Amino acid sequence: MAAITAVAGRGLPLRGADLDTDRIMPARFLRAVTFEGLEHHLFEDDRAADPAHPFSDPRYRGATVLVVNRNFGCGSSREHAPQGLARYGIKAIVGESFSEIFLGNSSVLGMPCLTASPESIDALQSLLEREPQIVIDVRVDTGVVTAGDLHVQAQMPPGMRDAFLTDQWNPTAMLLDRYEQVRAVATSLPYISGFQE
Amino acid sequence: MHTLFHKVWNAHAVRTLASGQTQLFVGLHLVHEVTSPQAFDMVRQHGWRVPYPERTFATVDHIVPTSSQKRPFIDLTAEQMTSALEGNCREFGITLYAPGGDGGDNQGIVHVIGPELGLTQPGMTIACGDSHTSTHGALGAIAFGIGTSQVRDVLASQCLALDPLKVRRIEVTGRLRPGVFAKDVILTIIRRLGVNGGVGFAYEYAGPTIEGMTIDERMTICNMSIEGGARAGYVNPDDTTFAFLEGRRFAPQGAAFGRAVEWWRQIASDAGATYDDVVTIDASAIEPTVTWGINPGQSVGIHESIAANADPEALAFMGFSGGAPVEGTRIDVAFIGSCTNGRLSDLEEAAKVVRGRRVASHVQALVVPGSQAVRRAAEARGLDEIFTKAGFEWRGAGCSMCLAMNPDKLEGQQVCASSSNRNFKGRQGSPTGRTLLMSPAMVAAAAVAGEVVDVREMLEEVPA
Numbered sequence A: 001m002a003a004i005t006a007v008a009g010r011g012l013p014l015r016g017a018d019l020d021t022d023r024i025m026p027a028r029f030l031r032a033v034t035f036e037g038l039e040h041h042l043f044e045d046d047r048a049a050d051p052a053h054p055f056s057d058p059r060y061r062g063a064t065v066l067v068v069n070r071n072f073g074c075g076s077s078r079e080h081a082p083q084g085l086a087r088y089g090i091k092a093i094v095g096e097s098f099s100e101i102f103l104g105n106s107s108v109l110g111m112p113c114l115t116a117s118p119e120s121i122d123a124l125q126s127l128l129e130r131e132p133q134i135v136i137d138v139r140v141d142t143g144v145v146t147a148g149d150l151h152v153q154a155q156m157p158p159g160m161r162d163a164f165l166t167d168q169w170n171p172t173a174m175l176l177d178r179y180e181q182v183r184a185v186a187t188s189l190p191y192i193s194g195f196q197e
Numbered sequence B: 001m002h003t004l005f006h007k008v009w010n011a012h013a014v015r016t017l018a019s020g021q022t023q024l025f026v027g028l029h030l031v032h033e034v035t036s037p038q039a040f041d042m043v044r045q046h047g048w049r050v051p052y053p054e055r056t057f058a059t060v061d062h063i064v065p066t067s068s069q070k071r072p073f074i075d076l077t078a079e080q081m082t083s084a085l086e087g088n089c090r091e092f093g094i095t096l097y098a099p100g101g102d103g104g105d106n107q108g109i110v111h112v113i114g115p116e117l118g119l120t121q122p123g124m125t126i127a128c129g130d131s132h133t134s135t136h137g138a139l140g141a142i143a144f145g146i147g148t149s150q151v152r153d154v155l156a157s158q159c160l161a162l163d164p165l166k167v168r169r170i171e172v173t174g175r176l177r178p179g180v181f182a183k184d185v186i187l188t189i190i191r192r193l194g195v196n197g198g199v200g201f202a203y204e205y206a207g208p209t210i211e212g213m214t215i216d217e218r219m220t221i222c223n224m225s226i227e228g229g230a231r232a233g234y235v236n237p238d239d240t241t242f243a244f245l246e247g248r249r250f251a252p253q254g255a256a257f258g259r260a261v262e263w264w265r266q267i268a269s270d271a272g273a274t275y276d277d278v279v280t281i282d283a284s285a286i287e288p289t290v291t292w293g294i295n296p297g298q299s300v301g302i303h304e305s306i307a308a309n310a311d312p313e314a315l316a317f318m319g320f321s322g323g324a325p326v327e328g329t330r331i332d333v334a335f336i337g338s339c340t341n342g343r344l345s346d347l348e349e350a351a352k353v354v355r356g357r358r359v360a361s362h363v364q365a366l367v368v369p370g371s372q373a374v375r376r377a378a379e380a381r382g383l384d385e386i387f388t389k390a391g392f393e394w395r396g397a398g399c400s401m402c403l404a405m406n407p408d409k410l411e412g413q414q415v416c417a418s419s420s421n422r423n424f425k426g427r428q429g430s431p432t433g434r435t436l437l438m439s440p441a442m443v444a445a446a447a448v449a450g451e452v453v454d455v456r457e458m459l460e461e462v463p464a
């Protein structure tokens, strides 16, 4: 693990509200005991229905910053959707809003999700559609997203931002630290002992 | 003056982490075959132990076949995923309910068996790698759906790192009219507050209508909290809750049960608790409700037309036009089941409609009980016979066509009347398949009529 203060790379504009986890990763690809290969099935059904889908568009190949609209990643808590995106090479997502579970799942994979106004997102997406080669710079610390002359202010929950900046975005190690405190809480809960006196 | 959410949160908070999140102890962890294998792998790779194996219970539901549950399953992937879970549970000392194993007759959808076995109790924090974990809130628990990395965290530490939620009280008043069910109430709530209206909130469902509901009905409501964007949903525990739990396998027994009730009572929200938001819903105005679109907020009352300016993408996908009714839509498949509406009372309501009638000849209809216990109880009441006589398929327990990870799938553009919780594009296994969410009684009525109808008409007329 390492602190994540910024992500820079080419962008991929993906328009549409409420893109749910089943569309990001159709459930039939969850029939496996590993996450390997999921990156090949991102938006598979949407891509089949629309040959011009941005994830099929060679101009966006190698992009690392995904730009999305409202309520991205709603639906399932299954981590296969963000896993697929991370394995594809996406390193940050900028969008109007995200479902909470998706946001949490993405951040523990080290893939920050930042929110910005609909106008800003539209401006970013339009720019990427005009100039697919342009590099987007996403600052996790300041929230500023820059692409060419365009500067957009984006947000992130402060706790999550600090976790990225201080290399604490993967919480397991912290949760295992000072374990006697966990034991003390468990002992204080009456149901743990089955309500024995 | 606190809400149940805050009391439960505070009782389980271990400390504030450097990230600003709260480290929260998880009282009950439920595991299934789809979201756990990678989590177990990560625990193994790091050489971690599972400190509280007795607080985790596992079952198989998402991928298991429901046509036959004989082991080895005919579906090799399902067999592989089930045996992977068996191996993981054995290695880490976790109890597993799977066909062919010890206690296999307790197998079922994870959100059905938790309450059924008395594992789910008021005042607990519950986590499961499945977004509909909110279901368990019906018993006054705070229950979170989590991702696989968090499943790993809970296995390794019995804790989660979470941000606290705000609490919105949803006060439901007024009597439900006959033929109107808990499913219609939650579809109405989601329609009114929006599919992301609940982001950042836990929903506390309250008011006389909710207080008058059975635990099964409360589970249907809490189950779909996540469809409204809320991370958790709950109902304060009351006498209905305690009566439901008494005598269940993992509920406290004897004198301990009395002590538990005392604790459960005081964990409920205080009368003067303050809420971040309060919303009131009049249940007496609710009609049988059907979704017409591609998210659970896109619904209408059965006699209502779709808005003329409705979302064009949803209309195009579903083949509806703005201003048109959903009533009268021809269906191809009828699915009764899922963690929303696959419990005994749901099957009973559907059977009332089906009794003495026949499924329309062009409809494939299936009933998938939420658990093996539900299936046994239904069979003891003769419901299986009512359904099969009418032309329904009577299946084993599992998620089945709710998410179509097993062979139960829609084909092409088939239209499915479904008692499940999600109508997302492709949810039921065909990328172009179309889902209409409704109550199990409405699904039964649609199966018989071959099209979407008002179930109340069938409840009134007595079949010959």
Ligand code: SF4
Pocket (backbone or CB within 6 Å): B061, B062, B109, B110, B111, B130, B132, B338, B339, B340, B398, B399, B402, B403, B420, B421
């Ligand atoms: S029945 Fe459907 S919603 Fe419920 S756990 Fe299974 S797949 Fe998820």
